[in-house]
Amino acid sequence: MSFVLGRDGDRDRGPVGHLGSYRALDGTSGAVLYCDLDGPHAVTIVGKRGYGKSYTMGVFAEELAKTNGLAPVIVDPMGAFETLAETNTDTERDNKIPATVIDDPAVKPTALDPQSWCGLLGLSPERGAGGLVWQAAQKTSTIAEMRAHIDGTDAPQIDKRAARNHLHLAESWDVFDATGLEATDLAGPEVTIIDVSGLESAPMNAVCRGVAEALYRARVTETIERLPWLLLDEAHTFFSGVAEPALERILTRGRAPGVSLVAATQRPSAVPALCLSQSDLLLAHRLTAQTDLEALVAAQPTYMNGSLADTDRLPETPGEVVVIDDATETVHAVQIRTRETPHGGNSPRASNVEI
Numbered sequence: 001m002s003f004v005l006g007r008d009g010d011r012d013r014g015p016v017g018h019l020g021s022y023r024a025l026d027g028t029s030g031a032v033l034y035c036d037l038d039g040p041h042a043v044t045i046v047g048k049r050g051y052g053k054s055y056t057m058g059v060f061a062e063e064l065a066k067t068n069g070l071a072p073v074i075v076d077p078m079g080a081f082e083t084l085a086e087t088n089t090d091t092e093r094d095n096k097i098p099a100t101v102i103d104d105p106a107v108k109p110t111a112l113d114p115q116s117w118c119g120l121l122g123l124s125p126e127r128g129a130g131g132l133v134w135q136a137a138q139k140t141s142t143i144a145e146m147r148a149h150i151d152g153t154d155a156p157q158i159d160k161r162a163a164r165n166h167l168h169l170a171e172s173w174d175v176f177d178a179t180g181l182e183a184t185d186l187a188g189p190e191v192t193i194i195d196v197s198g199l200e201s202a203p204m205n206a207v208c209r210g211v212a213e214a215l216y217r218a219r220v221t222e223t224i225e226r227l228p229w230l231l232l233d234e235a236h237t238f239f240s241g242v243a244e245p246a247l248e249r250i251l252t253r254g255r256a257p258g259v260s261l262v263a264a265t266q267r268p269s270a271v272p273a274l275c276l277s278q279s280d281l282l283l284a285h286r287l288t289a290q291t292d293l294e295a296l297v298a299a300q301p302t303y304m305n306g307s308l309a310d311t312d313r314l315p316e317t318p319g320e321v322v323v324i325d326d327a328t329e330t331v332h333a334v335q336i337r338t339r340e341t342p343h344g345g346n347s348p349r350a351s352n353v354e355i
């Protein structure tokens with residue numbers, strides 16, 4: 001017996017990923033549970049710190065990398081997913097996942113629209129320096145051209161200087177390049193891990209925006225064939241920055257061009273309600289903060305009995321989830337399977353420090 005989440009049909013109707021197994025009340029595991037990987041999906045994974053969000057996302061990544069026709073891309077804010085390319089020394093099985101790591105990602109300046117350039121630099125588009133940056137972003141396609149455009153205007157010197165200084169800051173992040181990442185660089189069958197760890201929130205968001213835009217546009221214009229799956233850990237960081245419009249577009253309009261999103265967050269109350277309401281699969285690890293529980297309850301579907309905020313509803317142990325599946329309008333108690341590759345998000349322990 002097995003069940004396929006996200007699909008109103010059985011296992012033979014297209015590729016699936018092995019996520020785990022049913023969790024019985026006595027803790028024993030039951031039938032195997034799969035997830036549909038044939039069509040596009042919006043998946044949200046929530047849970048408090050240390051209860052398995054990144055681990056679960058790693059399981060998704062392993063399954064996506066094994067499936068033909070998909071292009072999995074992880075935006076990795078903690079540098080926790082590079083271990084996908086490593087052998088698991090616990091199992092000693094050579095289960096390496098084909099993976100490419102992009103360590104110093106750069107995106108095209110044109111990935112951001114004029115409004116987002118102002119947002120990125122903390123400038124009001126209605127005033128002085130912000131207005132100059134807006135016009136420059138509208139008319140040019142590199143940071144150097146933006147600066148030259150600003151220099152060529154007859155705006156007050158003080159505004160020009162402020163605009164130039166802000167652009168200089170953006171340039172110093174080293175994440176903008178006219179030859180930055182293209183969708184074709186990201187659309188291979190292997191997992192592409194974009195390591196944005198070490199970047200501040202603003203440049204991290206700029207990279208995420210560029211990647212999300214490039215993948216979406218490439219599917220709309222049919223420049224890439226594989227169906228992209230964009231995986232975002234710490235998704236609240238991106239939903240509260242300039243990446244947000246591109247993510248929202250995938251959530252609301254990604255289905256037709258076949259673009260999927262898997263977003264993990266420890267703070268469901270800090271992502272837009274749309275993220276939860278547009279997800280057709282919600283995986284909830286343990287949560288205890290009242291505001292986060294309220295955000296889940298607000299998005300809870302009508303076909304679910306009882307409340308997600310009931311204390312005994314959400315699991316207590318890392319690796320266990322409640323899954324709400326909108327395709328089949330069903331709710332499941334699940335134990336996520338063991339990773340095939342090493343998990344890279346383990347917390348350091350003082351007892352392991354050798355001095």
Ligand SMILES: Nc1ncnc2c1ncn2[C@@H]1O[C@H](COP(=O)(O)OP(=O)(O)OP(=O)(O)O)[C@@H](O)[C@H]1O
Binds near residue numbers: 055056318320338
């Ligand atoms: N399905 C699972 N099977 C076995 N162990 C698991 C599973 N899920 C989580 N764990 C254990 O729980 C630990 C914490 O998981 P993980 O790093 O994914 O937490 P997290 O929710 O992403 O935390 P943070 O928000 O701090 O990043 C893992 O290191 C692992 O030991």
